[in-house]
Amino acid sequence: MRECDVLVIGCGPAGLSAAQYAARAGYRVLAADALAPGGQLLYIDEIENYPGTEKMSGYALAEALEKQAVSFGVEIGFMEIASIEKDGDAFIAHSADEDIAAKAIIYAAGARHRHLGCQGEEEYQGKGVSYCATCDGPFFRGKDVVVVGGGDTALTDALYLSKICSSVTLVHRRMEFRGQKVLSDRVRARENIRLELGRNVVSVNGNGRNVTSVTLDDGRMIEASALFVFVGIIPNTEAIDGLVELSGGFVVTDGSMRTSVPGIFAAGDVRTTPFRQVVTAAGDGALAAHAADSYIQGLNG
Ligand SMILES: Cc1cc2nc3c(=O)[nH]c(=O)nc-3n(C[C@H](O)[C@H](O)[C@H](O)COP(=O)(O)OP(=O)(O)OC[C@H]3O[C@@H](n4cnc5c(N)ncnc54)[C@H](O)[C@@H]3O)c2cc1C
Incomplete structure (x- = not known):
């Protein structure tokens, strides 16, 4: 079984930001995505409201986020996480091909528009x-x-x-x-x-x-x-349904991105949030990594 400190599920802006922050803080990070890294960014023709950047394609921003995460040691895994279970102090995430053990999970699986x-x-x-x-x-x-x-x-x-x-x-x-x-x-x-x-x-x-x-x-x-x-948005919560508290289908978190299960954090469009944008997803990712760091330090005593 593959082991890591932090398993990030979803490599959109929330997941890649969380992965980057966690790896930079010294953790072994696996960031898993069912498709290509970038998430919804890959559907954005032009993005002009991400702070500090010129108008650019979503693809170019996705590439930059992935490159930055990898430069800090993030391992990208191409797999769809089907379910997660708690195993003592750790979590085991299951995909079709392999199981991954992690001390903390950051769930950033995003959402899709109806x-x-x-x-x-x-x-x-x-x-x-x-x-x-x-x-x-x-x-x-x-x-x-x-x-x-x-x-x-x-x-x-x-x-x-x-x-x-x-x-x-x-x-x-x-x-x-x-x-x-x-x-x-x-x-x-x-x-x-x-x-x-x-x-x-x-x-x-x-x-x-x-x-x-x-x-x-x-x-x-x-x-x-x-x-x-604007006929509805569907959160990608299949892998986490029944494990953490949801509201209207979205993952409930506190301001530090903690879910109802200690050790599982959520970030970005998949969580209950009033504003679903690239900048808010990236901010959520940073907060989730920070909270995961505190959680793992607590485990280590
Ligand atoms: C057409 C379009 C235009 C947009 N334009 C803008 C804009 O101009 N400015 C702006 O700020 N925002 C824009 N947005 C919104 C923005 O893209 C999203 O708010 C942002 O991408 C959310 O990031 P996220 O990381 O939470 O989720 P996502 O980007 O949805 O990424 C989630 C990732 O998780 C993966 N995943 C899902 N389930 C699993 C699983 N079980 N296992 C493994 N991986 C999984 C998915 O494959 C995906 O890559 C736009 C969105 C769209 C669709």
């Missing part, structure tokens, strides 16, 4: 179809955009976009919003937000390079440069 599944959605992802207003809204300054969803995120982000974009058409499949009343009141009062209630988006249309319009299920076409989809 998609609409409509025609054109995948083709135009990164070319106008977006799942993050903070990330992509500024690219559509002064343009007409469509937002889909009826929860707090859709309402908050429609309000945010209405300050940047020329107009926002908010499409929701029900006649009432699920989100807080105070938010829906603000949305209804905002002059440049138009509501399409009881409607669904059936296709995103474009010219091959950019989104140009969106078609509703009554056949009408709305001209728009972007479609923002």
